[in-house]
Amino acid sequence: MIEAKPSPNMLTFASIADDLVAFRRYLDDEGVDWLMFGKGELAYRETVLGGCVSVEPCKSTPLDWMHLDCLESNCRNLVVAPSKLQPVIKAQQVMVGKLHAVDETSVEYRIEAQVLQRLLDAREKLIKPEAA
Numbered sequence: 339m340i341e342a343k344p345s346p347n348m349l350t351f352a353s354i355a356d357d358l359v360a361f362r363r364y365l366d367d368e369g370v371d372w373l374m375f376g377k378g379e380l381a382y383r384e385t386v387l388g389g390c391v392s393v394e395p396c397k398s399t400p401l402d403w404m405h406l407d408c409l410e411s412n413c414r415n416l417v418v419a420p421s422k423l424q425p426v427i428k429a430q431q432v433m434v435g436k437l438h439a440v441d442e443t444s445v446e447y448r449i450e451a452q453v454l455q456r457l458l459d460a461r462e463k464l465i466k467p468e469a470a
């Protein structure tokens with residue numbers, strides 16, 4: 339029996355493909371006119387959680403490196419890429435687990451556990467089951 343183990347390159351291509359699917363789904367769901375990109379009215383840039391199509395200055399806080407504001411504000415410029423959100427959630431779960439093991443009453447634990455809960459709530463709200 340031949341066992342195929344995906345190479346790192348294949349995983350990279352799969353991740354890029356997932357991101358493109360998320361972007362295409364966003365364009366379809368929002369009914370975006372593709373010509374707006376050519377006119378400079380929309381542009382795409384990657385974020386930690388997927389992407390953003392806004393060309394306007396954003397008011398979300400620059401200290402919010404996880405872009406939780408993007409997730410919780412129902413911003414119509416947000417492209418949620420499950421392939422990006424899931425690893426962020428996994429990393430946050432690991433961090434929360436470690437902090438819990440050290441001291442479950444610490445401020446650090448409580449802050450990071452709250453961030454994790456916000457990520458989980460956003461995932462529940464934003465990602466359709468077939469895309470997760």
Ligand code: SF4
Nearest residue numbers: 390392396408413416
């Ligand atoms: S809040 Fe909206 S406009 Fe601002 S970075 Fe997030 S997705 Fe883009």
